[in-house]
Amino acid sequence: MEIRKVQITGGSSYVITLPKDWAESLKIKKNDPLGLVVQPDGTLLVTKDITEVQVQRAKKFDVTAIHEPAFLFRLLIASYIAGYTTIEITSKNRLPASVRMVVRDFTQMTIGPEVVEETDNSVVLKDLLNPLEMPFNNTIKRMYVIVKNMYLDAMNVLETRNPNLADDVAARDNDVDRLNWLVARQTNIILKNANLSRKMAVSTSMVINTYVISRIIERIGDHAVRWVDNARKLPEGELPEDLIEAVRKASGISLSLFDKSIVSYFQSDIREANKNIEQVGALERACEEINALAMSQEPLTAISLRNIAESIRRAGEYSGDISENVINYLVESKI
Incomplete structure (x- = not known):
């Protein structure tokens, strides 16, 4: 210095x-x-930069030696999250159909990138989204609404065994992933561009905290998918009403934790965040009740129900983590 x-x-x-x-x-x-x-x-x-425009960054991939579509997809996602505005995919030979399918999946799974140029041996992707058009709070609200409804519908799947509804819950998880990747991308862009941080009226600590919360919500959504996956494995026939009621009770507590954690985040309420964390114990007891009732069922049914109870518990605990992050962020300004 x-x-x-x-x-x-x-x-x-x-x-x-x-x-x-x-x-x-x-x-x-x-x-x-x-x-x-x-x-x-x-x-x-x-x-020296006084234009206040987003920095344009380009990334180029030669896929001649890349033969694994999943690997290429991960590279594209990593480039997107890193904040590259232009991605070029080239090959010494004609691009195989598998690469073009990966590019199509990538553009459908992300917000902003579009194909702007394509030839036999190259594809150019350009990010058309202005980061200022997607405020962090709007993204978090949307993720919250999607995930909450995924859990409400997961309970319906358990009660009705509706396969179409189960498929829809799993499909909505893709929307949550897209939004989480967007938050990760904006976080990286803002950390590299102080002017953008000022124009969006967000501090570095707020950006990082928002990304952590976005990641937690995404994980909560993953457990909704695991819930419906285990509901599909249940044998035909109705479950005992006391079991259904136990799952309904635990799910209600878990969703309440999720609701209150998000409310405390948007209202910057450090005391409510603390109260919310204290309710995690009640959820654990409710999940133990499911496990105890599941022991009287056939092995396959018992395993699926215990896995469902685990997903409900993990979702509630993740909600407690959101409240902890709210406290960690607010402690400087509220106490």
């Missing part, structure tokens, strides 16, 4: 010199304009 003393000129202007090596490395000359951005922690960012 270089220490430089502040000078006062004209009786009212505070002046500090810039490091010569830094100025020369950026080719800064006399009378060049520089941007000054006040950071949430009080530090001052000096930047």
Whole structure:
């Protein structure tokens, strides 16, 4: 760290010199304009970029030696999350159909990227979404609504064994994944662009906390899918009413934890977040009741019901984690 003393000129202007090596490395000359951005922690960012536009970053993949579609898909997702605005996929030979299918799946599973150029041996993807058009809170609200309804429908699947509804719950998990990847992408972009952080009126700590909560909601959605997967494995025939009621009770507690954790997040209520964490114990007891009742069933039924109870419990515990993150974020401003 270089220490430089502040000078006062004209009786009212505070002046500090810039490091010569830094100025020369950026080719800064006399009378060049520089941007000054006040950071949430009080530090001052000096930047040559005063356009306040999103930085354009390009990534190129040569898929000549990539023969695993799943690997290519993961590379594309990683590039998307990293914040690349242009992705080019090339090959020394004609692009195989499997690669084009991966590209199609990628554009359907993400928000923003579209194919803007295509030839026999290359495909160019361009991100058409302005990060400012998708505020973090709107994304979190949408994820919350989708996941909550997934759990409500999972309970219906258990009661009705409706295969179409089970398929729909699983399909909606893709929407949750897309939104979680979007939050991850915006987080990376903002951490690399202080101007964008200022324009979106979000601090670095808020961005990171929002990403953590988004990731937790995505995991809660995964357990809704596991619930319906285990409901599909149950043998034909109705379950005893006391078992159904036990699952309904545990699911209600779990959803209540989820509701209250999200409310405490949006209302910045640190005390309600703390109260919510204290309710996790009641959920654990309700899930133990399901396990005890499941012991009287046939082995296949018992295993599926215990797995359902585990998913309900994990969802509630993840909701408690959201409340913990709310406390961790708010502790500086509320206490």
